[in-house]
Structures are given as C-alpha cells and as structure tokens.
Amino acid sequence: MAYRQIRIDGDEVLRKKSRQVEKIDEKILTLIEDMADTMYKADGVGLAAPQIGILKRVVTIDVGEGLIGMINPVILEQRGEQDGPEGCLSLPGTTGDVKRPMYVKAKYTNPAGETVIVEAEELFARCICHELDHLDGVLYKDRAHKMYTQDELDNMKQ
Template sequence: MAYREIRKDGDEVLRKKSRPVEVIDKKIETLLDDMADTMYKADGVGLAAPQVGILKRIVVIDIGNGLFEMINPEILEQNGEQDGIEGCLSVPGTSGEVVRPMHVKVRYTDRNGEPVILETEELFARAICHELDHLDGILYKDKAHKMFTAEEIEKMQK
C-alpha cells in the first residue's frame, strides 16, 4: 500500500492535458495500485492520475460496485442529461451542481492490456465524465452552474 499526495486546485498539473499510456509495465501497475489506495484512503469514488501529479491518461473509479481501472479511456457515446452535486478530492471544501450525461459508453484498456467497452448510467456515468475531464485539465467547478460550501451542502442534507 502506498498513498500519494492528492494535488489541490491551484496546482498547475491539474490544468494540463495528460498523455496516453504507451506501455503497461510494472510502473503503470504500481501507479494503478497507489491510485486505488489513495482514493480509498481519501474516501473518494474516483481519482485521475493528474490528481497525484502524473500526466497519464489513467483513472480509477469505485462507486460501490468494485474497482474499475481505466487506461486511455475514451467516451464513445453519451446521451441523456442529469443534474447533480459533485465534489472533488482536488477541490476540498466545496461542491457544485453540474450537468452530465445520463448514459455513457466508454472504451478503455485494463491493466492486462485488454480492451474493454463499458456502458453505464447515472452515478457511474457522472464519475466517468468527471474523471475523464481531469485528463484534459478540466475541473468540475469549470462546468458547475452553482457552487456550494461544505456548510451549505450539510444544511441541504438535513
């Protein structure tokens, strides 16, 4: 188990475009393991490599139905619309209301080098879109039509 530092808003690495992974080697496997450990320790549902300072097209996501490791993910299709509250491990203390697709179809490579096509919706679709935005230097707050403090979110949940 290795935990990596989660980069915070204002760190220039979060605004850069990530490069594709050319070869899945031991270094990439270790990064995947470290990213999952870091995400779980921070109580997140997703983490993109730029959030730990690595400009590679890699994300890990677990919304409660198991860990998904995505290398070079790419959205093939998206449709529908959902409006919901998002937060981000790199933007602590705030949340925002963001419109995302209800359904996405994504293609990626798993850690074994196997191509995968996955169709999903609702929270998982939201998480995929959120994490893939990180790979292009986009934060959820860039797309939020309303922002909330942690205190405002807490009041809304009561």
C-alpha cells in the same frame, strides 16, 4: 500499499493535458494500485492520475461495484442528462451542481492489456465524465452551474 499526495486546486498540474500510455509496464500497474489505495483512503469514488501529479491517461473508479482501472479511456457515446451535486478530492470542502450525461459508453484498456467497452448510467456515468475531464485539465467547478458555500451545505444537511 502506497498513498500518494492528492494535488489541490491551484496546482498547475491539474490544468494540464495528460499523455497517452504507450506501454503497460510495472510502473503503470504500480500507479494504478497506488491510485486505488489513495482513492480509498480519501473516501473517493474516482481518481485521475493528474490528481497525484502524474500526467498519464489513467483513472481508477469504484462506485460500489468493484475497482476499475482505466488506461487511455475515451467516451464513445453519451445521451440523456442528469443534473446533480459533485465534489472532488482535489477541491476539498466544495460541492457544485453539474449537468452530465445520464448514459455513457466508454472504451479503455484494462491493466491486463485488454480493450474493454463499458456502458454506464447515473453515478457511474457521472464519475467517468468527471475523471476523464481531469485528463484534459478540466475541473468540475469549470462545468458547475451552481457552487455551494460551506454554510449552504451545512443548512442542507439540517
């Protein structure tokens, strides 16, 4: 188990485009394990490699159905629309409303080197879009049509 430091908004690495993974080796497998450990420790549902300072096209996601490690993921199809709140481990204490597709079909390579096509809806679809944005240097606040202050969030909870 290794926990990596999560980069916070303002760190220039979060705005850079990640590179394709050319070979799945021990370094990539360790990266995925460390990302999963870091994501779970931080109570997140997704983490992209740039969030721990690694400019590789790798994400981990767990929306309650088990860990998924995605290498070189791409969205093949999207449809519908959902509008709702998002947060981010790299933007602690912030929340914003973001429009995302209700459905996405994505293709990626899993840690075993197999090509996988996954269909996702609702939170899973939102999470895929959010994490893949990180791979291109895009943060959710760039897409948010409303950002909430801490006071507004506190009032919503009451």
